[in-house]
Amino acid sequence: MRVVLQRCKKASVTVEEKEVGRIDQGFVLLVGITHEDTEAECEWLAEKIVNLRVFEDEEGKMNHSLLEEKGAILSISQFTLYGDCTKGRRPNFMGAAKPVHAEALYNRFNEILLEKGVPVETGIFGAMMDVSLINDGPVTLMLEK
Numbered sequence: 429m430r431v432v433l434q435r436c437k438k439a440s441v442t443v444e445e446k447e448v449g450r451i452d453q454g455f456v457l458l459v460g461i462t463h464e465d466t467e468a469e470c471e472w473l474a475e476k477i478v479n480l481r482v483f484e485d486e487e488g489k490m491n492h493s494l495l496e497e498k499g500a501i502l503s504i505s506q507f508t509l510y511g512d513c514t515k516g517r518r519p520n521f522m523g524a525a526k527p528v529h530a531e532a533l534y535n536r537f538n539e540i541l542l543e544k545g546v547p548v549e550t551g552i553f554g555a556m557m558d559v560s561l562i563n564d565g566p567v568t569l570m571l572e573k
Contacts, residue, residue, distance in 0.1 A: 429469040429533075430509045432458040435482055435567035439502045441551040442558045449549035454499030456561050459537060460509025461530040462523050469573045470537040477501075478544045482567050500547040504559055505534050527554060 433455050440450040455477065483492035483499070494501070507530065511519035524530065531553045541548045551557040 429462065429465045429473055429537075429573055430460040431473055431477065431571045432506075432509065433477060433480075433567075433569045433571060434458075434561060435564045436502075437562040437564045439559065439561035441502060441504060441549075441560075443552050443555045448557075449502055449551055451500035451502045451547070451549050453497065453564070454494060454546075455501050456559065457501055457503045458506040458509060459503055459534055460506050461525045461533050462510055463525050463529070465525065465529075465533055467533070467536055470533060470540055472573045473571055474537060474540040474544060476571060476573075478541065478546050480569075482569070494546060495544070500549065501541055502549050502551075502559075502561075503534075503538050503541070504551045504557060505530065505553045 436454060436456050438452055439456045440447055478495050479493045481493050482490050483497045485491040507521060507524040510523035511521055512523055513519050534553060538548050538550055
């Protein structure tokens with residue numbers, strides 16, 4: 429499971445020109461799932477994400493977590509995180525999980541985040557989505573389990 433985490437001030441996702449998700453301060457997560465992923469990866473990543481200390485304290489040091497900041501998450505399914513570009517000129521997406529498996533784990537991942545006390549907004553699995561965000565500093569991380 430791969431997650432690209434972007435700290436943001438505001439973010440939204442639209443599908444067919446209709447807004448389907450919006451958050452203020454928090455994280456935009458691009459979530460990719462591969463064939464071997466299980467609920468264990470979801471648990472580990474959710475725990476890591478909500479407790480990751482990437483928000484500044486009073487002294488400007490990254491000492492606060494999403495939970496401490498009472499932030500939210502905009503979670504976007506992103507099978508292209510498993511695009512393999514090592515050969516040829518067209519990405520190979522064979523590493524991405526089949527939609528039935530990926531959607532079930534993506535939904536479970538979001539449920540786990542909610543259980544940890546973080547508000548979660550999402551796009552629509554499998555849809556063409558437009559994601560907009562206002563970046564909050566240079567905090568973009570790749571997490572993988």
